[in-house]
Amino acid sequence: xxxxxxxxxxxxxxxxxxxxxxxxxxxxxxxxxxxxxxxxxxxxxxxxxxxxxxxxxxxxxxxxxxxxxxxxxxxxxxxxxxxxxxxxxxxxxxxxxxxxxxxxxxxxxxxxxxxxxxxxxxxxxxxxxxxxxxxxxxxxxxxxxxxxxxxxxxxxxxxxxxxxxxxxxxxxxxxxxxxxxxxxxxxxxxxxxxxxxxxxxxxxxxxxxxxxxxxxxxxxxxxxxxxxxxxxxxxxxxxxxxxxxxxxxxxxxxxxxxxxxxxxxxxxxxxxxxxxxxxxxxxxxxxxxxxxxxxxxxxxxxxxxxxxxxxxxxxxxxxxxxxxx
Amino acid sequence: xxxxxxxxxxxxxxxxxxxxxxxxxxxxxxxxxxxxxxxxxxxxxxxxxxxxxxxxxxxxxxxxxxxxxxxxxxxxxxxxxxxxxxxxxxxxxxxxxxxxxxxxxxxxxx
Numbered sequence: 001x002x003x004x005x006x007x008x009x010x011x012x013x014x015x016x017x018x019x020x021x022x023x024x025x026x027x028x029x030x031x032x033x034x035x036x037x038x039x040x041x042x043x044x045x046x047x048x049x050x051x052x053x054x055x056x057x058x059x060x061x062x063x064x065x066x067x068x069x070x071x072x073x074x075x076x077x078x079x080x081x082x083x084x085x086x087x088x089x090x091x092x093x094x095x096x097x098x099x100x101x102x103x104x105x106x107x108x109x110x111x112x113x114x115x116x117x118x119x120x121x122x123x124x125x126x127x128x129x130x131x132x133x134x135x136x137x138x139x140x141x142x143x144x145x146x147x148x149x150x151x152x153x154x155x156x157x158x159x160x161x162x163x164x165x166x167x168x169x170x171x172x173x174x175x176x177x178x179x180x181x182x183x184x185x186x187x188x189x190x191x192x193x194x195x196x197x198x199x200x201x202x203x204x205x206x207x208x209x210x211x212x213x214x215x216x217x218x219x220x221x222x223x224x225x226x227x228x229x230x231x232x233x234x235x236x237x238x239x240x241x242x243x244x245x246x247x248x249x250x251x252x253x254x255x256x257x258x259x260x261x262x263x264x265x266x267x268x269x270x271x272x273x274x275x276x277x278x279x280x281x282x283x284x285x286x287x288x289x290x291x292x293x294x295x296x297x298x299x300x301x302x303x304x305x306x307x308x309x310x311x312x313x314x315x316x317x318x319x320x321x322x323x324x325x
Numbered sequence: 326x327x328x329x330x331x332x333x334x335x336x337x338x339x340x341x342x343x344x345x346x347x348x349x350x351x352x353x354x355x356x357x358x359x360x361x362x363x364x365x366x367x368x369x370x371x372x373x374x375x376x377x378x379x380x381x382x383x384x385x386x387x388x389x390x391x392x393x394x395x396x397x398x399x400x401x402x403x404x405x406x407x408x409x410x411x412x413x414x415x416x417x418x419x420x421x422x423x424x425x426x427x428x429x430x431x432x433x434x435x
Contacts, residue, residue, distance in 0.1 A: 074345065074371050080357075081364030091368075094375040101382050161385035210382040213331075217338055221345065228346045237350075 052275050053113040056208070059268060060106050063211055064099055066218040071095060073225055098214075105207050108145055112200055114138050115193070123186055132189050139193045146199045161206050162199075173198045176283040194283055201276040208272055223258045231255055329393045334377055336400035337427075340420065341370050343407035351413065359414060362421040369424050370403070373431045380434060392430050399427045 071091060081087050115138045122132040162170070173194035182190065230251040234243055344367045352360055380388050389396065402423055410416035 071371065071375075074367060077345070077349075078364035078368040080360050081368050082361055087368050090372055091375070094372055094379070098375055098379045098382075101379055105382075206385065207382050210378065213334075214378050221338075221342065224342055225345055228348065233348050233350070 048275060048278060049113045049116040052271060053109050055271070056109050056268070057106060059215070060102050060211065063215040063218070064102055066215060066222065067098065068095065070218045070221050070225075073222075101207075102211065105204065105211065108142075108200060108204060111138060111142055111145065112197065112204070115142060115197065119186075119189065122189060123183075132185060135189055136192075139189075139196055142200050143196045146196060146203065162202065166202055170195050170199050170202070173280075173283065176280060178283070178285040182285075190283060197279055198276065201272075201279060205269070205272050205276065209269060212268060219258070223255060226251070226258070227255050329397050330377075330381065330389045333393070333396045333400040334374065334381070336397075336404035337370055337374050337377070340400075340403045340407045341367065341374065343416075344370070344420075347413055355414060359417060363417045366417055366420045366424065369428065370420075373427055376431055376435055388434055392434050395426075396430050396434070399423070399430055403427065 075088060075091060078084075078087060115135065118132070118135040118138055122135050125132075174191055177187065177190050177194060231248070234240065234248055234251075237243065344363065347363070352363055355363070403420055406416050406419040406423070410419060
């Protein structure tokens with residue numbers, strides 16, 4: 001059995017390296033009024049954002065895969081139901097709706113990453129008249145997504161997810177900006193976009209929390225199925241001539257390995273929050289946003305491990321124990 | 326996110342886990358009618374879980390507000406069967422008899 005596990009921070013190192021090519025350093029953003037020590041220690045928000053985007057994309061992919069796989073395994077268990085064709089049709093419809101929403105979140109995260117890249121481009125631009133048209137377009141698009149559906153009276157509007165406290169936080173974002181730190185065009189963009197980006201980040205935080213709950217649940221469900229079908233039932237069937245001891249030992253070990261995969265979930269949420277705080281730091285003219293990178297390294301390790309274990313389980317035709325299903 | 330909605334979802338997930346853990350060889354010994362009931366129970370519960378998760382993600386608390394108490398009650402009832410009924414067959418039948426309420430509530434929220 002191969003359980004090839006992605007090396008700890010290779011993926012995130014690559015991500016950060018490609019992110020560095022984009023680098024919106026605060027050095028570039030803070031065009032005036034900064035001390036040298038601030039510049040030396042500054043980290044790149046766009047690099048962190050690129051790393052975050054890639055990590056969360058990986059997480060969303062894993063979620064979609066696990067949701068589909070667990071659902072398919074359940075469909076195999078329920079095939080004998082009243083109307084299998086209709087059951088499959090209903091499940092496909094519900095699954096499409098959930099995957100569609102997960103992909104909406106992916107689009108929002110990608111859009112936000114583009115925003116940070118273009119903020120960098122504006123900061124780096126040597127064209128005096130550069131008003132950051134692209135940045136404005138992306139910001140408008142994010143604002144549009146923040147306000148779905150369009151009617152503010154609609155109880156399902158996405159910003160109804162917010163509490164009063166969170167609304168207050170969003171409205172205070174503009175006042176965080178330390179104007180003297182920035183060139184005029186950057187300051188104008190930040191004043192326009194500060195609440196829009198903060199709102200989007202809060203939406204992402206909430207939706208990511210639901211996604212993590214779903215992924216965690218499907219991992220648990222898959223592990224329970226694995227334990228039942230591949231460990232408990234074969235072990236209890238003492239007269240089964242097809243019992244393979246080596247395979248059983250391997251399956252039991254896999255179950256323990258998968259059980260240990262869960263605690264990292266909190267880190268994903270922490271990384272999301274760190275990115276939002278990094279945005280606040282940009283507005284305030286501060287610089288150290290390294291916390292995001294450190295947490296993303298752990299999350300990428302987790303995703304690599306999860307993927308490798310899942311692959312190895314699939315290699316063993318996990319669905320088909322004769323006494324299980 | 327409302328604790329009540331999360332508790333309802335947890336109850337449904339727990340019930341689904343118990344159904345998923347029921348060995349196939351045990352179910353094969355049941356009448357066809359009871360095997361169908363088992364399949365319908367698992368299908369309907371996991372279908373409702375998917376729908377609730379999607380609503381939670383897109384609409385948050387507001388969508389559940391009017392019906393969250395009923396949802397919690399219906400979910401807790403299903404979970405109580407899976408927790409307290411040691412006879413798998415009776416559990417499957419009891420869940421089957423009570424699923425209609427859950428279906429109605431989720432349709433209203435949906």
